[in-house]
Amino acid sequence: GAVVSQHPSRVICKSGTSVKIECRSLDFQATTMFWYRQFPKQSLMLMATSNEGSKATYEQGVEKDKFLINHASLTLSTLTVTSAHPEDSSFYICSANKMNTGELFFGEGSRLTVL
Amino acid sequence: QQQVKQSPQSLIVQKGGISIINCAYENTAFDYFPWYQQFPGKGPALLIAIRPDVSEKKEGRFTISFNKSAKQFSLHIMDSQPGDSATYFCAASISTSYGKLTFGQGTILTVHP
Numbered sequence: 169g170a171v172v173s174q175h176p177s178r179v180i181c182k183s184g185t186s187v188k189i190e191c192r193s194l195d196f197q198a199t200t201m202f203w204y205r206q207f208p209k210q211s212l213m214l215m216a217t218s219n220e221g222s223k224a225t226y227e228q229g230v231e232k233d234k235f236l237i238n239h240a241s242l243t244l245s246t247l248t249v250t251s252a253h254p255e256d257s258s259f260y261i262c263s264a265n266k267m268n269t270g271e272l273f274f275g276e277g278s279r280l281t282v283l
Numbered sequence: 284q285q286q287v288k289q290s291p292q293s294l295i296v297q298k299g300g301i302s303i304i305n306c307a308y309e310n311t312a313f314d315y316f317p318w319y320q321q322f323p324g325k326g327p328a329l330l331i332a333i334r335p336d337v338s339e340k341k342e343g344r345f346t347i348s349f350n351k352s353a354k355q356f357s358l359h360i361m362d363s364q365p366g367d368s369a370t371y372f373c374a375a376s377i378s379t380s381y382g383k384l385t386f387g388q389g390t391i392l393t394v395h396p
Contacts, residue, residue, distance in 0.1 A: 174326075202382050211372060211386045212327065261326050265382045272382045274319075274326040 170196050172264050174275035181252055182283055189247045189278045191262035196273075197242035198264035203235075206259040206277070218245050242267065252282040287375050289387025296394050302360040304390045306373035309354065313375040317384070318347065318358045321370045330358070330371075334378075363394045 171194040181187050191201055200219050204212040216237050218224040224237035234256075236248040245264075249256055261277040289306045296302045306316075317332035333340045333347040333356065340347045346359040360367055373387040 200382055211388050214383060217383055263382060274328070276326045
């Protein structure tokens with residue numbers, strides 16, 4: 169089946185630094201990619217929708233200047249958490265819509281810990 | 284109006300039993316209702332999904348029942364196995380952007396051997 173890869177799977181950083189998380193569709197082109205955040209023992213909350221070559225659409229309450237999303241190609245979207253703080257520690261998960269079929273595939277998630 | 288409410292929060296079932304998880308939604312524009320299974324530290328994996336033109340869909344041991352008038356849908360896991368122990372999420376979206384999912388709160392299922 170189609171694979172969505174996230175890198176890194178785990179990252180620990182110091183407060184105030186920026187962290188970039190990649191989401192790649194390995195064997196298909198993705199028209200749209202989605203970024204979710206999941207706090208421990210909680211549900212997935214949609215942060216933003218990104219389309220290749222255009223600006224991401226952020227959900228209400230998500231700071232676009234803090235969570236920078238770049239969708240440079242049909243197989244890659246990146247999420248950069250800028251000036252990370254401990255409260256940004258979370259599990260970040262991306263998903264991708266396969267071009268032509270529209271099937272949706274989730275990545276394995278990236279665990280961010282901010283010290 | 285975007286909320287999807289899921290219950291129970293946790294569920295313990297004996298091996299071979301039936302696990303039932305329920306969800307209710309408010310937004311009548313929702314027309315795609317998937318269920319996801321998530322293991323600790325992993326991304327969610329699609330189990331089964333339904334659209335409102337049918338009232339039930341079965342795939343193997345997993346069945347979705349859908350009640351459009353009540354705005355409710357449920358997941359039934361037949362012959363539950365210890366390997367089914369995971370967190371289950373219902374979700375909903377609008378088919379014009381069905382990847383933009385609203386998730387329920389999740390149910391932690393434990394199947395005892």
